[in-house]
Amino acid sequence: MFATLLHSMARTSARFFFILSGEHSTLPLAELKAILQAYSIDYRIVGSFYKLIEVEADHAKLELIAGRGxxxxxxxxxxxxxxxxxxxxxxGVESADLEQFLSSEDTFSVRVLRFGGVSKDLSRVHLESYLGGLLAEKTGAKVDLRSPKKPFRGILAGSLFHLGLIxxxxxxxxxxxxxPRKRAVFHPSTMPPKLARCLVNLSEVRDGETFLDPFCGVxxxxxxxxxxxxxxxxxxxxxxxVRSARRNLAHFGLKSYGLLRGDARNLPLRSADAIATDPPYGTGASTLKSTTKDILASFLPQAKVILSPGGKxxxxxPLxxxxxxxxxSHGFKVFDRHELYVHRSLTREILVLGEN
Ligand SMILES: C[S@@+](CC[C@H](N)C(=O)[O-])C[C@H]1O[C@@H](n2cnc3c(N)ncnc32)[C@H](O)[C@@H]1O
Incomplete structure (x- = not known):
């Protein structure tokens, strides 16, 4: 499953690693790709194994997206x-150009992860101290496991070992x-933060743009x-x-004046750059005597009108x-589709739509 290109990189780009959550089989990578796409970052996936994704991209641009996923x-x-x-x-360590990553004034640590039960004959603990010794000897830097200035990550994945600077x-x-339970107001229909963040990112919205959740709940x-x-x-x-949502945003010091009472079938705004939402299913959240399908059928034509060109x-x-x-049938193109098992009676289907 591991595919890697070992050829030399273009000068302007560097090779990066991402460690994704193993919570879902398709959403984490789709989210990462959507973020890279939203920020118009030219990238190439040069390797992947389980939760590890290796990407070649522009160094400065990748800094822009740190912490978004x-x-x-x-x-x-x-x-x-x-x-x-x-x-x-x-x-590998002896021939590596370590100067750009570690100097004699730095302190550092090396922590090793193993993905997928590979390379069993290499002990992680042994590898960490062995690499610590090698890096210290080559650069003069000192090991500090508690608060290192430069935290290094070793990853055993497939038949390869990767060393990177976090x-x-x-x-x-x-x-x-x-x-949800830590917010000012709890409601059972609310989404957990990682999934909610992923949905926002799948919409390819960028900071400063107008984002709409037409069924915002709490x-x-x-x-x-x-x-x-x-x-x-x-x-x-x-x-x-709406009141609860305002309290929840205020709880995190966020502006809440964009939260309004209204009907998603007759939206009270003219335009939005991106939309991500979780409509009512009639179980945790009320459909107000309608059905999820009918609500979506009335909402989608509205979405089409207000969405900026190229918006998602x-x-x-519910599946x-x-x-x-x-x-x-409402003229959207389905760009991506994911299934997410929640419990015995609910599997969510998540769609990413755009212009046809
Ligand atoms: C699943 S909840 C949204 C949860 C929210 N995404 C969160 O994470 O907190 C769906 C919400 O849609 C609202 N709703 C139902 N019908 C609506 C409609 N026609 N227009 C706007 N909101 C509606 C419900 O009151 C409910 O709060």
Missing amino acids: GYVDEMGEEVLHTEDNISSIKE THQRPKGSIHRRR GGIAIEASLLGCEVVGVDALSRM VVFAS GTGAVDLAE
Whole structure:
């Protein structure tokens, strides 16, 4: 399954690694691609194994997107990759150009991950201290496992070993703090933060753009779009939901004046750059005597009118709603489709739509 191109890179670009969440088989990579696409970053996927994705791209541009992905746990720049045995790793480190990553004044750590039960004869702990010794000897830098200036990541994946410098890691506790029960107002229909963030990113919205959630509920998706720097408009048919969403955004210090009571079948705004939403299914959230299918059938033509050229609509619905047919019958092209098992009686279908 591992595919890698070992040829030399173009001068302007570097090789990066992303460690994605293993929570879903297709959403994390789709989210990463959508973020790269949204920021017009030319990239090439040069390797992938389980949660590891290797990308060649422009160094400065990739910094722009650090921390945006709900399902991106870590990113960094690759220093080297070799075969997964001690002699190749030693040779790789000795011949690597380490100066650009580590100097004698730096402190550093090396932590190794193993994906998919590979390279069993290499102990992670042994490899960490072996690499620590090699890097210290070659650069004069000192090991500091508690608060290193330069945290290195080793990854055993497939038949290769990768060594990289971590440039971004999801801050500890950041997801926990945004969990539905930690917000000012809880509602069972709300979306967990990683999935909500992923839906926002699948819409390819950029910071500063107008983002719409036409069924905003207590604001699970609106919070994530707002944290990404979007101008958020959230609409819900129930005043109490709008009030709760306002409280939830305020809880995170986010602007809440874009949250309004309204009907998604008759939207109170003229344009939006991107839309991501989770309409009511009639279980956790009320469909107000309608059905998910009928609500979507009335909402999609509205979405078509207000969406900026090239804009995307992302929505979830219970599998079996007939979302693909519905989207196509309203003149949308289905760019992407994912299934997400929630529990015995609910599997969500997530669609990414755009202009035909
Ligand atoms: C699944 S909830 C949204 C949850 C939200 N994404 C979150 O993460 O907190 C769906 C919401 O749609 C609202 N709703 C139902 N019919 C509507 C309509 N016609 N127009 C706008 N909102 C509607 C419900 O009141 C409910 O709050």
